[in-house]
Amino acid sequence: MKKIYVVRHCKAEGQSPEAQLTDRGLKQALDLREFFSEIKIDRIISSPYKRAITSIRPLAKKLKIQIEIDTRLAERILSTQNYPDWFEKLKATFDDFELKFEGGESSLDATKRIVEVIESIFNSNHENTIIVTHGNLMSLLLKHFDKDFGFDDWKNLSNPDIYLLKYKNNKVTSERLWK
Template sequence: MITNLYFVRHAHSTYTPDELGRPLSERGFSDAKIVAELLSKEKIDYVVSSPYKRTIQTVEEVAKSLKQEIIIEEKFKERVLSKEPVEDFNHVISEVWKDFNLSWDGGESNITAQKRGIEAMNNILKNYCGKNVVIGTHGNIMVLIMNFFDQKYDYDFWNELAMPDIYKLTFEGDALTKVNRIWN
């Protein structure tokens, strides 16, 4: 049975130190409408999201068009890079992509975050087999999930993502058969 997962990296957000409550920016809300338009052509059955406000707001219009509530999945939240904000984000993030076992103080290694993301994805595949499911999430965890299947989805790939971005992953059972970018 074919299941399609539409991973949606959240739209642009207004920076606040509150990771969980950070909202979309004006540009982000505008782009979220485009996300909804693009996904309206895909016969979506369910909408799942990370608990972060910016991911929920990015896929909210999709859920409203289906007259459904968004299903919150904690395990699709962004990877924790470190307990405290880092001084040189680019250096810190590139280092964890070089060594999948590396974790900074209080943060998750790529292996740990990837395992969490794959577990959440496998639950979606099991519970929504044969359906089209939108998953509102974050760039790093999304690419770590994709990397599990193909190592070409790496730091450079992550670094080139748009905000928002949409990737359709097609599965036959639990085997990934195709990846298509929906965002243009």
């Protein structure tokens, strides 16, 4: 059985690719290290965003595992425009996967890229992999494997958050591990 631990980054100061973790987020990164202390991990792959890398760095150092960067794990861009009703626009993309706003990426396009990452991991020799990504992209991945996962579930994600994907007998199951 192959396992992928899908981690949403810790609490950050903002949304830009260079946003740092808050003081609380830095403590959460240590909590993540502790959470995984008894779990065998073979590989760590992260979004290129600073908040994702910093979230997993304490664990990577402890395990002496190089963090691989994969741009396909970067946060989904809803739009390059600043919409006052962005929350409603995001909700609409959970209902219409082909909906795309100016300069943005549809849910379908974003899902395709993260599913490519997951499939490549399941087809690799690694048994236990951590991927570190962002809330919206994580939600789209979980919805891909569980059609009932929706906008309200996205709203209930925490920073950090962890879901476990298990691949066995050509079937993928998901389970929330972070409480």
